[in-house]
Amino acid sequence: MDDMTISPVTGTDLKNWGHAPGPRFPDLLDKANEMLASGESRDAIRHALAMQLPPPPKQYALHAAGAVTFHENLTPADADEATNLEKVRETMRVVMRTPTVIGGAIMPDACPAGPVGTIPVGGVVAARNAIHPGMHSADICCSLMMSDLGGADPAAVLEAAASVTHFGPGGRPQGNRFTVSLDLLDAFRANPFLKSAKTIQSAQEHMGTQGDGNHFLFVGRSRATGRTALITHHGSRGPGAKLYKAGIEVVEGYRKRHSPETLKQNAWIPADCEDGQAYWEALQLIRKWTKTNHNSIHQATLEKARASASDRFWNEHNFVFRRGDIYLHGKGATPAWGDFAADADAAGRTIIPLNMASPVLIVRGTDATHAWGFSPHGAGRNWSRTEHMRRLGTKTPEQALVEETQGIDVRFHAGKVDASELPSSYKPATAVTAQIETFGLADIVDQIEPYGCIMAGELPRFQKIRQSRR
Ligand SMILES: Nc1nc2c(ncn2[C@@H]2O[C@H](COP(=O)(O)O)[C@@H](O)[C@H]2O)c(=O)[nH]1
Numbered sequence: 001m002d003d004m005t006i007s008p009v010t011g012t013d014l015k016n017w018g019h020a021p022g023p024r025f026p027d028l029l030d031k032a033n034e035m036l037a038s039g040e041s042r043d044a045i046r047h048a049l050a051m052q053l054p055p056p057p058k059q060y061a062l063h064a065a066g067a068v069t070f071h072e073n074l075t076p077a078d079a080d081e082a083t084n085l086e087k088v089r090e091t092m093r094v095v096m097r098t099p100t101v102i103g104g105a106i107m108p109d110a111c112p113a114g115p116v117g118t119i120p121v122g123g124v125v126a127a128r129n130a131i132h133p134g135m136h137s138a139d140i141c142c143s144l145m146m147s148d149l150g151g152a153d154p155a156a157v158l159e160a161a162a163s164v165t166h167f168g169p170g171g172r173p174q175g176n177r178f179t180v181s182l183d184l185l186d187a188f189r190a191n192p193f194l195k196s197a198k199t200i201q202s203a204q205e206h207m208g209t210q211g212d213g214n215h216f217l218f219v220g221r222s223r224a225t226g227r228t229a230l231i232t233h234h235g236s237r238g239p240g241a242k243l244y245k246a247g248i249e250v251v252e253g254y255r256k257r258h259s260p261e262t263l264k265q266n267a268w269i270p271a272d273c274e275d276g277q278a279y280w281e282a283l284q285l286i287r288k289w290t291k292t293n294h295n296s297i298h299q300a301t302l303e304k305a306r307a308s309a310s311d312r313f314w315n316e317h318n319f320v321f322r323r324g325d326i327y328l329h330g331k332g333a334t335p336a337w338g339d340f341a342a343d344a345d346a347a348g349r350t351i352i353p354l355n356m357a358s359p360v361l362i363v364r365g366t367d368a369t370h371a372w373g374f375s376p377h378g379a380g381r382n383w384s385r386t387e388h389m390r391r392l393g394t395k396t397p398e399q400a401l402v403e404e405t406q407g408i409d410v411r412f413h414a415g416k417v418d419a420s421e422l423p424s425s426y427k428p429a430t431a432v433t434a435q436i437e438t439f440g441l442a443d444i445v446d447q448i449e450p451y452g453c454i455m456a457g458e459l460p461r462f463q464k465i466r467q468s469r470r
């Protein structure tokens with residue numbers, strides 16, 4: 001029987017009938033109430049307005065299990081590595097079912113990073129016309145930069161670096177900030193993903209900071225030339241984290257409308273829509289900010305050490321790269337083709353660190369098809385940080401540090417050794433180096449022997465709690 005209620009039609013009624021709020025909503029509401037005033041029943045109005053309903057959103061189903069495969073560039077040498085590889089396979093098999101995905105690869109440093117179905121560290125995922133924020137990870141544009149400081153004294157460089165760099169949570173205090181170009185800040189303000197006051201503020205406060213975890217500042221000597229090198233490792237800090245959060249919110253809307261079966265961490269923005277183009281632009285601006293961040297620390301260090309840089313290059317390893325309409329997501333994977341970015345090193349060099357006591361590899365990528373053009377980004381881990389602590393047994397982190405870093409000047413900014421950053425916490429550097437060669441992922445052109453390094457170190461407990469609440 002027809003509903004004869006004569007209370008006015010409201011926005012809630014329209015929403016219940018399937019209409020989405022938007023610019024055409026007020027007209028629809030007027031039309032509905034005009035019909036009501038002229039004596040039409042609510043059911044008749046509902047049917048009349050149904051003509052105006054938007055078409056149902058296009059649905060994207062998951063690929064069948066096993067339909068899309070990935071390349072493996074990892075040979076397990078022992079039981080721990082075999083267990084690690086099985087976990088990496090399990091998660092990659094689920095990632096490969098994501099509707100946009102056309103392939104992927106795992107590198108020798110692969111290890112799981114999150115619930116099953118999350119791209120692992122050392123993972124590459126190729127998607128057609130889609131950007132997946134969850135696949136470049138929260139630390140967008142985590143990257144390395146190297147400056148060749150010629151005959152500079154490594155001890156003086158490390159000392160200078162320790163006095164200018166900033167580790168730990170948050171930004172630089174007022175009065176000790178590094179300037180950010182006004183043009184870059186204006187470009188942030190013009191981008192919907194970067195324009196929030198909080199993002200602009202953190203872009204200013206975090207310039208010249210390296211954060212924590214496994215970010216480091218490394219000083220060493222080139223095996224090939226004997227020259228001193230300064231290498232920094234960090235990502236896009238606060239502004240990048242905020243972009244990631246904004247991206248994840250937007251893709252969740254797309255996921256719910258178009259592919260509810262897709263896992264949250266694998267949601268995407270179509271690259272060719274307005275949101276997709278704005279997000280892509282935002283990624284490029286965050287990349288620019290991150291490069292400036294590295295540059296500012298290198299510049300301040302060499303000025304303090306009265307050194308000069310004859311050569312400098314950098315590369316990111318948590319990012320999205322475009323090749324035609326294919327978007328290559330590298331999470332802890334180094335682009336290994338010559339022109340991955342307009343400012344890629346002209347000689348094709350990229351940087352792969354392994355651990356604080358091993359040489360940093362300078363490589364030239366081989367653009368291997370079986371790696372979707374990538375090489376590893378580091379050594380990666382075979383077990384969790386907690387498991388590493390368990391394996392240290394009765395040995396204190398301080399004792400382990402002394403044993404594992406003989407002759408190297410290792411400094412922890414917060415004062416306390418971070419055991420999860422000891423070399424023993426990572427896969428053996430020699431095994432990863434050997435696999436780069438056996439899988440033909442890159443050619444090693446130089447190795448930077450360690451002199452010393454600075455990391456954030458273990459944070460005091462109260463700071464950790466505050467940080468985890470942020
Ligand atoms: N030379 C050094 N390398 C290090 C140190 N700590 C970690 N690492 C390596 O870096 C990669 C990259 O880490 P991610 O944060 O980008 O995943 C990691 O796999 C290690 O091999 C260090 O102190 N010095």
Ligand SMILES: [Mn+2]
Nearest residue numbers: 142143233317
């Ligand atoms: Mn990194």
